[in-house]
Every structure is written in structure tokens, then in C-alpha cells.
Amino acid sequence: MLAKVLTILAIVATAAATDDFDPFIDIPFKRIKTSAERIEEHGYPAESHFVETPDGYVLNVFRIPHSPKLGGSNGSGARPVVLIMHGLFSCSDCFLLNGPEDALPYNYADAGYDVWLGNARGNIYSRNNTRLDVKHPYFWKFSWHEIGAIDLPATIDYILDQTGQQALHYVGHSQGCTSFFVMGSHRPEYNAKIKTAHMLAPPVYMGNTTEELIVGTAPLLGQPGIGSTLLENQVLLPQNAFIQRILDTTCSNRPLMLSYCKTLAILWGGPEIGNLNKTLLPQIAETHPAGVSSNQAIHYIQSYASNDFRLYDWGTKRNLEYYGVAEPPAYDLTKITSELYLYYGLMDGSANKQDISRLPGLLPNLAVLHEVPDPTWGHLDFIFATEVKKVINDLVVDYSKDYDAGETNNEI
Numbered sequence: 343m344l345a346k347v348l349t350i351l352a353i354v355a356t357a358a359a360t361d362d363f364d365p366f367i368d369i370p371f372k373r374i375k376t377s378a379e380r381i382e383e384h385g386y387p388a389e390s391h392f393v394e395t396p397d398g399y400v401l402n403v404f405r406i407p408h409s410p411k412l413g414g415s416n417g418s419g420a421r422p423v424v425l426i427m428h429g430l431f432s433c434s435d436c437f438l439l440n441g442p443e444d445a446l447p448y449n450y451a452d453a454g455y456d457v458w459l460g461n462a463r464g465n466i467y468s469r470n471n472t473r474l475d476v477k478h479p480y481f482w483k484f485s486w487h488e489i490g491a492i493d494l495p496a497t498i499d500y501i502l503d504q505t506g507q508q509a510l511h512y513v514g515h516s517q518g519c520t521s522f523f524v525m526g527s528h529r530p531e532y533n534a535k536i537k538t539a540h541m542l543a544p545p546v547y548m549g550n551t552t553e554e555l556i557v558g559t560a561p562l563l564g565q566p567g568i569g570s571t572l573l574e575n576q577v578l579l580p581q582n583a584f585i586q587r588i589l590d591t592t593c594s595n596r597p598l599m600l601s602y603c604k605t606l607a608i609l610w611g612g613p614e615i616g617n618l619n620k621t622l623l624p625q626i627a628e629t630h631p632a633g634v635s636s637n638q639a640i641h642y643i644q645s646y647a648s649n650d651f652r653l654y655d656w657g658t659k660r661n662l663e664y665y666g667v668a669e670p671p672a673y674d675l676t677k678i679t680s681e682l683y684l685y686y687g688l689m690d691g692s693a694n695k696q697d698i699s700r701l702p703g704l705l706p707n708l709a710v711l712h713e714v715p716d717p718t719w720g721h722l723d724f725i726f727a728t729e730v731k732k733v734i735n736d737l738v739v740d741y742s743k744d745y746d747a748g749e750t751n752n753e754i
Contacts, residue, residue, distance in 0.1 A: 374628055377404040377434040377459055377467070384442040385410050386451060393500045395463070395492050398474065402467035403497060404434050404459040409451040421456040422537075422746050423507050425498065429516030429543075430486075430639070433467055433632035434459035436515075436725055439625045444731040446513065446738065453739050456505060460497050462489045462521070464577070465632040479575040485641040485654045486517055490524025495532055502535065511742045512539045512680075515724055516692065517638070519544030523651070526678030536680040538709070538745050540738045542724040543693040544684060545642065546675075547700050549649030553691040556646045563640050564647025566657035570640050578636040617718060617727035626726070651675070675704040683710040683741055685734060687719030712737065 381388035381404065389405040408421065426447060428436050437459060442448040447457045461467040463484060474481040501510060514522045519541040525532050526539075551557065562569035641654050648655070653670040655661065661668055682705055686698050695713070702708050714723075714733060724734055 377438060380435065380438045381406055381447075384448070386442070386448065391500070391504070393497050394472065395496045397488075397492060398472040399463040399468060399493070400470040400472065401463065401493060401497060402461050403500070404461075406447055406451045406457040406459075408456070409448070409454070411452050412454060420506060421454055422742070423456045423458065423501060423505050423510040424450050424742065425458045425460055425501060425510055425512050426450075427460045427494070427512070427514040427518030427521065428462070428465075428632075429514075429518055430642070431631040431634055432515075432517075433465045433629065434461050435629040435632075436626075439622050439629070440619060440726065440730060444728075444735070446725070446730075446735045449731060449735045449739050450742075453743060455511075455739075455742070458497075458501050458510075460494070460518075462486075462493055462517070462634075464635050464638075467632075469633075482577055482635040483575045483637065484635050485637040486521050487524055487528075487641070487654055489517070489638075490521035491528045494521055494525045495529055498532060498535055509535045509537045511537045511745075513542065513738060514540070514544075515542040516545060516721065518542075519693075520546060520642075523675065523678065524673060526680055527673040527675055530677040530679070533677075533679040537749075538683060538742055539680045540683045540685065540741070542685050542734065542738075543687065543690055543721050544698065544701075545645070545693045546651050547649065547697040548642065548645040548692070548694070550694040550696040551646050551692055552694065556643055556692070560643055560647045563643045565644070566655055573636045573640065576636050578634050578639055617716070617720070617723045617729060619726055619728040622726055675701070676706060678705055679707050681745070682708045683712065683738070684708065685712045685714065685724065685737075687714045687721065687723060688717045689720040692721050710741065 375383075376390070378388035378390045386406050386409060389407060391403045391405060393401040393403055395401065426434075426437055428434060437447050438445050447459060450457045464482065469476050471481055498510065502508065512522060514520075522539060522541065523544070523546050526536075545551075548556070563573065637654065644655050645651060650672055652672040653665065655670045656664060658668045661670055665671055684698065684701065686693050686695060688695060698711075702711055716733065719727070719733070723730065727733065
């Protein structure tokens with residue numbers, strides 16, 4: 343494990359050092375397509391929108407306003423809205439790679455939904471700030487707390503304003519769940535703007551995680567100290583030609599190296615190959631890692647070390663300055679009144695069953711706690727598995743449709 347951790351730290355250092363340097367500058371690279379282009383390739387309409395947060399970050403979000411499969415039923419009438427949010431080291435592309443038959447955004451669109459794909463600050467689609475340059479360390483001074491407390495509310499408000507709706511459905515994977523729990527507890531007024539919230543592999547409490555990258559780095563980064571101080575406030579594994587060439591070559595030409603590829607990308611997927619659709623490897627390598635702040639990863643490692651779900655630990659002095667107390671406050675999950683649906687896999691090393699079992703007693707409006715029956719179901723299977731439509735997507739879409747049908751019946 344130590345060797346793997348040291349390898350990762352070396353890769354991180356290389357990535358940071360080469361963010362503006364392309365050793366393959368004379369080698370032609372295929373241009374990476376945007377989420378909108380990927381959507382349009384399959385004959386669906388796509389829109390690109392920009393949301394500015396109160397602290398100046400510009401978030402690029404994408405929209406599938408309707409499905410071409412519905413023909414004239416698309417009309418001009420209002421359709422129910424869903425926002426889908428990616429996990430750590432990822433972006434909106436991840437939900438599209440499984441194609442129009444098996445990817446959740448298309449499944450929602452085909453069911454008559456107005457689909458929006460979010461992007462968190464710092465990834466390849468959200469690298470602008472109206473006040474800070476991306477090279478300034480303060481640009482990267484955020485964790486998933488800011489994504490939940492600022493980015494999600496700003497994105498939700500923008501979508502509701504654009505669509506004229508009062509509330510929307512929400513689906514998050516991994517960090518997309520963590521940030522939702524932050525929003526629901528830290529900004530509880532936003533619970534009223536959520537119809538149903540679907541949490542796919544939610545890392546909230548993490549004291550029992552078996553993910554090696556978390557467990558192995560906890561002694562260095564689990565508490566404030568020299569390790570976290572040196573790593574804080576910088577881009578972690580940025581997307582650049584050097585890193586993408588390594589991943590693309592390895593993953594495209596050596597499918598059996600999937601475990602190594604997932605470790606390099608730090609997608610919290612664990613070493614198991616599991617149910618992953620291996621034909622997606624070149625596209626996953628092309629689009630990941632999408633870049634995050636090092637503070638996001640440190641915050642997860644702190645969650646493992648503390649066995650609690652709480653704000654970022656800056657150390658006693660800065661905690662007193664930021665929070666007024668020496669220890670970072672815990673999020674009050676009892677304030678999350680959204681109708682929640684939790685989904686977890688038994689082979690998930692990050693969102694462990696034992697940790698998830700702590701949640702039901704704290705959530706006042708938990709509708710469903712769904713354990714995937716397949717004992718091999720892992721963290722990345724929720725978006726990249728060959729059977730993801732049958733195992734996950736159909737459930738999520740049906741629960742959303744049932745909610746909307748009930749809402750319609752109540753209006754009659």
C-alpha cells in the first residue's frame with residue numbers, strides 16, 4: 343500500500359509541475375469533445391450555460407432540453423427538471439459515456455425530463471473566476487464544502503429561473519452526494535427546492551472505508567499538519583496532455599490495466615474490475631481526471647480520520663478564526679428534509695455499507711435505502727457498469743416519475 347501511495351504522490355507532483363508544459367507538443371492530439379458535443383453526436387439537442395457563483399466562479403452546466411425520441415410530445419410545455427452532479431476528479435462527461443441507451447441523462451430525457459448536467463468549480467468546465475486567476479492559490483482554496491454551500495445553490499437557482507419551475511429532482515454520484523448533504527444541512531432552505539434526491543454511492547461518514555488511497559494517506563493528511571499544509575490550495579491531478587497521454591495509452595491498449603488506471607485517476611473506485619463496461623476505457627481516460635482542488639481530497643481523508651461528517655479542519659488557530667471553535671463543526675444532517683433515496687454497493691470501498699447504515703436514523707425524510715443485490719457492485723459501477731440502466735437508472739427514473747405523477751394527481 344505504501345508503494346502505491348508514494349506512486350500517487352509522485353504522479354500528483356508531476357502533474358502539478360507539468361500543468362503548463364506539454365512534452366508531446368509535436369504529437370497531434372485529438373481535441374477533447376465537450377459534453378454538448380457528445381450529446382449532439384447522438385441526435386439530442388444540447389445547450390451550454392454559465393452560472394456565476396457569489397464568490398466569482400463561473401460554472402459551465404449543460405442541458406438536454408428534450409429527447410428526439412418523443413417526437414411531437416416535446417412541445418413547448420414545461421417538463422419536470424433534473425440536475426445530475428458528478429463525483430470527485432470527474433465532470434459532466436462521465437454521465438454521458440455509456441451512450442444514449444444506458445446513460446442516465448438520456449434515460450431521463452427519453453422519459454420526458456428537462457436534463458441538466460452540473461460541473462463543480464475547478465474541473466475542466468469551471469476553471470474561470472471573475473476575481474481570481476486560475477494560477478493563484480486562492481483560486482484553489484475550496485473543498486466540497488464550497489461546492490455544496492455555494493455551487494449547488496447557485497446552479498439550482500439558475501436552473502429554476504431558466505425553466506420557471508419551483509423545484510427539481512437531483513441525482514449525485516459520490517462527491518455529488520457529499521456536496522448535496524452539505525447543502526441540505528448548511529443551506530437548509532434549499533430542501534424546499536428539491537423534489538427527490540438520489541444519492542448514488544454517497545461518501546458521508548467514512549470511518550470504515552477500505553479505499554487504499556484514503557487509508558494509506560490518512561497518517562499524513564488526516565489531521566492538520568505539515569503534510570496537509572504543503573498540499574493545500576493547489577490543483578490536484580490537472581488534466582493535461584502528459585497525464586492524458588499516459589492514461590489514454592495505458593487504458594486503451596492494455597484493458598487488463600484497469601485497476602492501475604483507476605488508481606492513477608484516483609476515482610475512488612477501488613482495485614476491483616467488477617462490472618465496468620471496459621469498452622469505455624478510452625473515453626474515461628480521455629476525460630479523466632478532470633481536476634480538483636487538493637483540499638477536496640484532504641477533506642475526504644479527514645472524514646476517514648475523524649469518523650465524522652464535518653467542515654474542513656484547518657487546525658486550531660484557523661478553525662477559531664473561521665468557525666469560532668477549535669474543532670470544525672459537524673454538519674447537522676437532521677436539517678436535510680429533502681425526500682432522499684440512498685443507493686449503495688457491497689463492493690464499494692468508499693461508500694461503505696457500515697458507514698451508510700449510520701444515515702437512516704439522522705435523515706427525517708429518507709424514502710428508500712437501496713442495497714444493490716449484486717455483491718460485486720462497486721463505486722464506479724453506478725455510472726460505468728454494463729448493466730447500470732437495469733440496476734440503477736430505471737429505478738431512479740421511475741422513482742422520479744412516481745413523485746411527479748403523485749404531484750399531478752394532487753393538483754387534480
